[in-house]
Structures are given as structure tokens and as C-alpha cells.
Amino acid sequence: MMKQSNWRVSGMLALACVLAAAGGCSGGETKQTQDNPAAAAGSSKPLSIQMFAGLYNDAPDMNNAYWAEWQKKTNSKLTVEWVPAGDLNTKLDLLLASGDLPEVVAVPDFKRPTLISAIKNGAFWDLTPFLGDFSKYPNLKNNTVKDAFKYRMVDGKIYSLPGSRSRVDIGIKMRKDWLDKLNIPEPATLDEYEAALRKIADGDPDGNGKKDTLGLIGNGVIINDGDTAFAAAFGAVEPTYNAEGGLIYTNLTPQYSDMVAWFRKLYEEGALAKEFSVMKRTQAEELFKTGRAASYARSIWWDKEWENEIAKTGQPNPTIVNLTLKGPKGYAIDLAIGGGGGFLISKKVPEAKVKQLLDYFEMTASKEISDFSYYGLPDVHYKVVDGQKVLTDQGIKEVNTTSKGVGVLAYEKWGKVISASGNKAYNDAKIKEVEKYDEIGLVDPFRYLISDSWINVWSKYENEWRANVTKAIVGQISMDEYRSFVDKINNLPETKTAYKEFAEHYKTFK
Template identity: 55%
Template sequence: MNLSSRWNWRTKTNMSVALSCALALAVSGCSGAGSTGGTGSAGGTVGTGGAAAGQDKSSTAAASDGKPLTIQIFGGLYNEMPDMNNAFWSEWQKRLNVKLDANWVPSGDVITKLDLVLASGDLPEVIAYPNQGLTVSMINAVRQGAFWDLTPYLGDLSQYPNLKNNTPPGWQKFLSVDGKIYALPRSRSLIDNTVNIRKDWLDKLNLPVPTTLDEYRAALKAIVNGDPDGNGQKDTMGIVGINEGVSPFEAGFGAFAPHYDSDKGLIWHELTNEYTSMVEWLRGLYSDGSLPKEFMTMKRTQMEEAIGTGKAATYIRSTRYHYDFELQAKKVQPNAKIVATPPLKGPGGYAADLSTGVNGGIFISKKVPEAKMKQMLKYFDATASQEITDFGYSGVEGVHYKVVNGEKVPTDLSVKEVNTTSLGAGVFAYVKWGKVDNPGAPKEYIENKRKEVADYEKLGVYNIFTWLISDSWVNVWPKYTDEWKAMMTKAIVGQISMDEYKAYVAKLNSMPEFKKAYQEFAKAYSYYK
């Protein structure tokens, strides 16, 4: 869906899509809700003037005329386009006293659209950047003064108790450029992506759930060469596509561990020997038929369709999506069951990568006046309260869930309105199972899913390059990225030998501009570790 026609940042003066507590919050310093009331969610009722700990609720009315704070926000669309006047967003606006003019961009296109917005210079007031690592265009925009340096305003966070107490530890370093903080965290759980597979297909083929990468490869080969869906054809896919990343497999091959060249420079993870070993493993999957021919070009919508229509065994995405994919697949295959594998043992570790707990950041355009920027900081601090976080993940009691025997039981409306997209307008408190629990799933399903992925946090590793910055790398890597992807694809599909691919990687790593960048990465890593 092309949403660009909805936006003209220079001419829009009236924002009309609601959310609600920030002018009162923002001007007064209250980080709870206004006095308008509202349906309580688990963890406490926010709408009845519930301010965060340490803040004075009584200052709200005295310090504000009660008008909502309007915010233009650019964020990712991960579900159906929301009606910003639905029950969830209406309650959010009533509790937080803001009006959001939200441009939700389909997640598969959000970075491309963001690059166009940055190039135009016509920025929205807020960009909810969706990834752990900043793109070159975002780093350049920051350095060119496109966004507020929040460092002097945040200080020791004493004015923002929710940002101080409820957010992931160390979030500032993940959102810093040149030692300055330019964004607020989009708090998410450490456990995010997990390797999933169709358990009902394994059962039909008398295969156990794999525990190693070798077993996983063998299981996929059996699936694509068998007939697990029973339609009489060998038309099922293994891994539906890898163009959104292969981070769990990188972790399993050890590519996320720091690797240094002969000059003690820190080598980019995709150009390590360990990553090359993973490429060779993917080459094996392709020769098995477990990767479809179009694996590098499939878009997110195509991959979702493949897993949701029962055509693929695996589509790696946030764990909370397993339930959605399973529900879709059950429409055509009633016995469909999607499970997370345990962290698969590989030659260099386990196929389990962790989020930093900071899934991107909330950047405020420098075009926003200083006074309004400060109001926005108060609003975003309010969204990091435990009460608003509980609401963000569960919705409105009696509408999105019912309490039965002390437990929340989601309604049908929950799946539609309380989802990943609905987390796009706030910071939120850290929630251990936030990217695992699906709010539309029943209690038993959620408990089983948590058990499936519990070891990911214990065995998973971080990709340090999601936050390390090298000026030289920002300039050199974009010149070679497309060429490298093309060479990797050729290696996987067998158009060139692995020796040719290895020689190409070695050539890149020996180039002076690469070696200079690796020195800068090593210096940055020595500081952060």
C-alpha cells in the first residue's frame, strides 16, 4: 500500500488522529494520565489520573490548558492498517492526551521510504526508526543536524523516571552517535527472532524437532522432498526466504563473535570466515531444494503468504508472529502447528541472536521547536510507564480481553487492534516476553511458547555491529553492498565456486579503506565492551 499521498509535512497544520496525555503530561511533567478516567488494564488504572512514581498528579490541571499535544509520527506498519479511531487508539489518546498524525508505512518498505523522506529534508516531527542499527542515511542525517541532540535535555534522567527505571539497561549507547544521544528507545524484549518449523509436518514424516543446524537442514530436505501437506505434489518450501536477514544462523556459525584481521582491526561480521561458512551451508540448502529459487527477492508480503497458506516450513520472524502464521495456515491445513526449535547447535555456537532490548529509536526532528520537543519528551516518558505498557500489550479490559480466574483472556478484537503496529507510538517499559507473547493467543499457547524459547536468552548472542559506528565504513560499504550480495547469491545458487567467493571476500578485506574501517570498529568496540 502506498501511503505517500497522505503526507505533506510542510502544509499540514491540523493533526487529527487521536491518542491522549501529553500536553497535560508534557507541560506539567506528569507521566501518568490526565483526569479523564478510562478503563483500567492489568498493572493499574492509568486513566484516573495515575501518574508515575515520584511525579505530582496535581500539577497537571494547573500547568496545562488541557489541549492535546499534536505529533506527526512516521512508523512501521506490521499488521493491517489501523483505524486510529478504534477502541485501542481512542483509549490511548484519552489516557495520554495527544493527537497523532500517524504515517504507518508497510514494514517491508519503511527503510526505502525513510531514505526518501530524509533525502527530501521534509521530515515529520517524529521518526520511529524500526531497526537496531542505523542506516548510513540516518547516521548522515543525524550528523547534519536533522534531529535534536537529547543529551543535555535528558541529563541524569531524574526528570524522566520511567525512562530511567523502566527501559532496557544501557539503551543510551545503542542510540548514540559520536557520543551524543539522539533518540529514545523502542523497548523490546531480548528474545525476538527464533527459528520456527512446521511441527505437524515433522510428525507426518516421523522426524523429531531438530536440535542442531545439521538436523535442521536434514529436516527441511525431507519436507521439500516429501509431501507433508498431502496434496500429492512436492511443492513445499523449506526456508521461505533470507532477504530479511539470517541472524540466527550467523550466531550459530559464530559470525557475531569479534574477529580481527592481522592488524587487529575488527572485521565486519558479514565478511568473516564464519559468515562464509554459513554461506556454504546455505549453498547446501539450496542444492537440497530447501531454498526457493527466488529466495533473495521475495518480499515480506510474499513470505508471509507462503507461511500463512501452508507452503513453507520456516519463516524467521519475531516469535509473537508464530500464532498469527499458525492461525492462517489452519484455514487451509487444520492441523498446522508452528513451533520454535530449541537454539540449534552450530559449529560456532547456537542459532540464537538477541535483540539489544532497543529495537530502534524515536528521533525528534530539529524542526520541532524546543518547547514542544520538551513536551514530547514528557509524553514519551509517560509511554514508558508500567501502566501504559500493560495497556499497550493488552488493550482495554472488556474490549480486548476479559479477566477469567485472574487471567487475561483475549477477545477476537485483540488480534486486530493490539499488535506490533500498536507499539509504534511509544517507548514502553522493558517486557521480557514482549516479542514472544501474542496478545490474541490463549494462555496455554503463550505458556508453551515461552517454554519453547526460554533457552534463547541464555544461549543467544548480540550482533555488536548493530551499534558500533565507523566513519570510514559508512562511506565505503555502500559502494560494495550490492556487489557483495550478488556474489553471495551466486555462491549460494552455484553460479560461482566457494573458492571464488572466498577470494572475493579476501580482496575486500585487504583493501585499505576496509582495513581503515576495521581499525575504527576495533577502537569503538574497545570502548563499548
């Protein structure tokens, strides 16, 4: 159902597409599309692009108003295999192992070990000589977050283009209206947060006469999007070195183990949903936006839309707040690097088409295309209310996270905070709610560090580690057993070699 069409075309057909779309690769046209991206539309046959990308909403109709206009503005014809977010890394690993790659692979994590291995094995184009000094690609140079290309280098070369996004992204959400109803002050520390979750889970904040409200929900290792935020509160994203001077991987630090122990306590108290380990992202989202759960960690820009959805259940005046929680060793705030995802071009793509694809991505990084990706078409997807673009019902359906997944986009400081469903007053208040995040939050250094040795280590132990995290939280193994497992990995000779490589790479960013 997710697959729009088959990308496995013959070599002759692929060549024909390239020849038909040839031309328009000069620096002059790049400058023209920088000033007015739409000017390129209709100037030549649309560029056919086969892409693998993440699905974060319902599968889109590529012929709807939004996608028709995107393809018109970028003079492209997209054939996308949309992969549900919860399955994305698994499907990516299978795709890389098969070697049967589409022209463009969009990834959520450009430093995933299996991806780095594929890069080193020649699966993708080295874009460094194409990009050069970026004189032909001013949007990619000037409209992306600082150091976007430095972060993503592999052996000093650029293989991926950034999916440029806000550094302030994930918020640990809580139902403020429920806190008020139960006379619970807004939590400012992890201890207060834990106590609030217990009271909400033991109470009846939705007024249905049942004690069936869930506390913290999520999916993935623990709660997925919020894992690193909570880890930051325990000091796990601060550089931690072993006795040999190697930089320990975030998830295997003693501080991360302390966080696992804390989640174990939440689970025992009923503050962490019992189903956390088997819950899909779509299920977690549905539980929260139907008013079943107290807390969830996701992008801040969802708040207004989800408040509107909760209101449909009959719960009066639902209000979501993103907390600023102080932990024992820091704040529970996880900053992105402003472009954690990336776009890679398969080495099977002819060189002439690589240049055309780079022109496409240069166009998507323009202010005009980026603004369109957030709001769509006037009067169709949004209306202007008090100077703020506010999405219509059609806009809410068609303009979303998924619709931003096929282009680089220009960097927006509050791009993952401002809700296109909210008015100016709402969004001003939301920015004020999280305005300190960029100052007191931290970036996990392992979002950009690379170690050749680590690729082999983590590919062997990641799944077992994930399983042991769950076992430790639900009480199937003791915390001592969990820590012993972590120590076993950390003391492997190949792990210590990897940690030294991480430490050396980290020095280049200081």
C-alpha cells in the same frame, strides 16, 4: 494508501500547533503521568505529532478502538506515514536524503549508516541536555532495557529514544506436526535441520497429494529476520579481528561466508525456497500461515496466531516449535539489545515542542501504556481466561506489531514470546521452549558499534554485496568469487580504518 495525511504543513501552522499544545512540560506533570498516564488526557489540547513509522501488518484505521484509546491515553493526535516493512530502509534513505523530515522518525535500526550520517549533519536534536540525569523521565530511565541509552550514543550524545523490546525475539520456526507426521525427530543441529527440510520438501506433509511444500522461506539478504541467527551458528557474531587488530564487520567475516556456502547447499537441495531472493515479507508470512512452508524465522509471539490461521486451511492440529540449533561454532540464536529501533526528533521541531514530545515518549514508557500496547481494551480487545489476557478477534486485528511502533514501551523479558492469542498454559510452554535463549544466544556487536569511516564504505558496497550473496547462493558465481569480493572490501584502506574504529568503540563496552 499508506499515507494518512500530508505532514508538510507551513511554518506558521506548525508554530500554531506548538503554541496551542504549550504547557504541561513541567517536571510535576511528568511525575503525574508516570503514576497515572491517563490523568494527562483531557488536561490540555492533544499534542499533534507527525511521524514516519514502519508498517508490519495491514494499514491501521487510526480511528478504530485501539488507536482512539491510545491517543486518548497519551493526549495525542497522531498523523503517521506508515511504510511497509520491506520498503522501510529504502524509504528511510530517501527521506533522509530529501531533508524533508516529519517531526518524529521511527527507525528499525538506530545505527543505520545513512541515519548516522544525517545525525552528524545536524538533522536531529541532540536529546542529551533535555534528558539530563533522567530525573524528569523516570520511565525512560527505569523501564527501558539496561544500557539502552549507552548503546545508542553517537559521539557521546543521545539522539534517539529506544523502542524497548525483549532480548529474546526471533525464533527459527518449524512445523512440529509435520516433523511428527514424517517421523522426523526435532532437529537439534544444523545438519539435522538441513536433513529435515529436505525430507519435508520432498514429502507431502500437508496431504494435498503434491510435492509442493516449501522448506525454509524468508525475504531480504537471505531470509531477513533469521540471517543473524544462522550467522551466530557459524560464529559470525563473535568478535573477529583482522591482522591489524581491526574488528571485522559481521557480514564480511569468513564465518559469514561459510554460512552463505551452507545456504548455497540448501538451495541446491531444494531445502531453501527458490523464490527467497524476490519474496516480500508479506508473501513469506502468507506462505507460512497458510501451511505452505516448513520453516520461517520471525518473532516468537506469532506462533499461536499462525497456528490458528494454518488450522483454517484444514490442516489438523498445526504446531509451531522454535528450534535450538547447534552449529559448527555456536547456537543459531540471535539476541536483540532490547531496543534496536528508535525514535528521533527532527531539528526542525521547535525546542518547546521537543520537550512536549519527550513527555509523550515518557508516558509511552509507563507500565500502563505498555500493557495497553500489548493487549488493548478489556472486553474489546481481550478477555481474561485462566488468569491470562487473550485477544479477541478484534484484538488480533487491531493489536499487533504495528500498533507498538509509536512509543518507547516498557521492557518486557518475554514480550516477544508471549502470545496474546494464547492462554496461560500455551504461553508457559512457549517460555519453557525458549527459556535458554537469553543464556546461550549472542548479541551482534554491530547492532551498537559506530565507525565514521564505515558509513562511507558500506554505502558504496552494501547493494553490491547483497546482490553477490544472492548470486553465490543460486550458483551464478562461485564461492571463491564471492570470497574474493569480500576480501576486496576488507582490504580497502578505508575499510581497515573503519575496522580499527569499530575495535576502539567495542572496548568501551567490555
